Amino acid sequence: MSATEARFAVLRQSADSSVVAAIEQLVAQGTDAALNRINVPALAHQRGWDEEAAIAAFLHAARLGLFDLSWNVLCPGCGGVLSSNATLKTVDRLAYSCALCAAGYEPTLDEMVEVVFTVNPRVRHIAAHAPHRLPQWDYMRQIFWGSGFRIPDGEAFDQLLQDIVIESVELPAGEKAYLSVQLPAQFVIVFDPVTHSAHFLDVQGEPTRERQSLEVVFNNVHAPTGTVTMRPGPLRLTLDNQTTERTLPAVYIAGDALHHLLGNRGPFLTAKRLLTNQTFRDIYKAETLDIDQRLKITSLTFLFTDLRASTELYERVGDLVAYDMVRAHFQVLNAVVAAQAGAVVKTIGDAVMATFASPDHAMAAALGMREAMRILNAQSSGREDLVLKIGLHEGPCLAVSLNDRLDYFGQAVNIAARVQGLATSSSIFATEPVVDYPGVASLLQAAGLTAQAQSHQLRGIANALTVFEIP
DSSP states (O other), rough: OOOHHHHHHHHHHHHHHHEEEHHHHHHHHHHHHGSBBBBBHHHHHHOOOOOOHHHHHHHHHHTTHHHHHHEEEEEEETTTTEEEESOOOOOOOEEEEEETEEEEOOOOOOSSEEEEEEEOOTOOOOGGSSSSGHHHHHHHIIBBBOBBOOOHHHHHHHHHHHHEEEEOOOOOTTTTEEEEEEOOSSSEEEEEETTEEEEEEEEEESSSOSSSEEEEEEOOOOOEEEEEEOOOOEEEEEEEEEEESSSEEEEOOSHHHHHHHHHOOOOOHHHHHHHHHHHHHHHHHGGGGGGGGEEEEEEOOOOOOOEETHHHHHHHHHHHHHHHHHHHHHHHHHHHHTTTTEEEEEETEEEEEEEESHHHHHHHHHHHHHHHHHHHHHTTTTSOOOEEEEEEEEEEEEEEEETTTEEESHHHHHHHHHHHHOOOSSSSSEEEHHSSSTTHHHHHHHOOOEEEEEEEEOOSSSSSSEEEEEE
């Protein structure tokens, strides 16, 4: 048995067997491009897999060395990869600049950081393991553009290139190229994806027959080099590669076809979604962030639970029985959270803090927890020994490393904890952003529940909040 076969044998013990079999077949028979920067949600949709099972399988596969996991910072404007990182620890919390968009962005983990999987070179060598050897447009597809890009194939892609590219060249390190191009009366961009540098040509006015000249230098300064106004007509373009690696400059027409391409993107695995995945938290634990790192998430949903009258429970049934009941309750809650694509951040005494990528999953988990407690009580004592107090809130936060684990900090976390403190029975309390989120109303309607609005002044919060009780 080879080392790769042995790893897949171990993988079958920890992940969905049908997904593992499909991944093994993909590694053996898939194209090189199909094994580079795999977009797991898109692949799961294409193959008919459960997304959470697919994500878990690839996470375990990466842990076993079958795949390499990459955290790519994306430009929210053009969708290009601004930085590729083997770990989230090397993602800078300061601004990233995109030369193509001539804009800077402070990274957030919602839509600016994608997580992709590439087959490990010891398992199978693919062309993208040597990106400096990829043909120009393969480089754009496999290295520069993010995994969510919907790029046409075959003749459709050839036609797209004709519509948006005036000229392109593969330029070796230290060399110059001289291009003769005809400038149209449109905005034009000279862009190189390797150095991520751009030069803008505002082509306007009366056409000219006189040849214009322009020199563009590529170096390691990742910044736009300004805008030059030129007239439609002939241009002698000098491209000077002053770097130590090959560059791939092209002259693009910044028209509708290019804008349509850059905007044609589908879902991908975001860093936020991965951080709220229980499998990821279980197998990567404290390896995610550096101790001083702070990364923004613009929207995360927090769920807090606590057991009502747990002290009285210990007094009534005794420490040993109560401990077993509380432990069983934790196991049930963990299962419900994982089933709704969430993750348990921590437990504090009898309380649980969990996170979800969106409020609808959090609300489904809250309803599931309450039903699970009803079943657990019926199976154990027939009494309501375990009654959950549940609070939900959605908002921005910081992802931090605290006490050797991934944690979250910010006002949204505080509000969620305070909202949970309002509960005195099995009612669920949720803030307006949660109840107003698309899909939550249908969940409550299907359960025959009506959210009842209340106004509460929460400790430490300046203004009163509208909080909904779900009986």
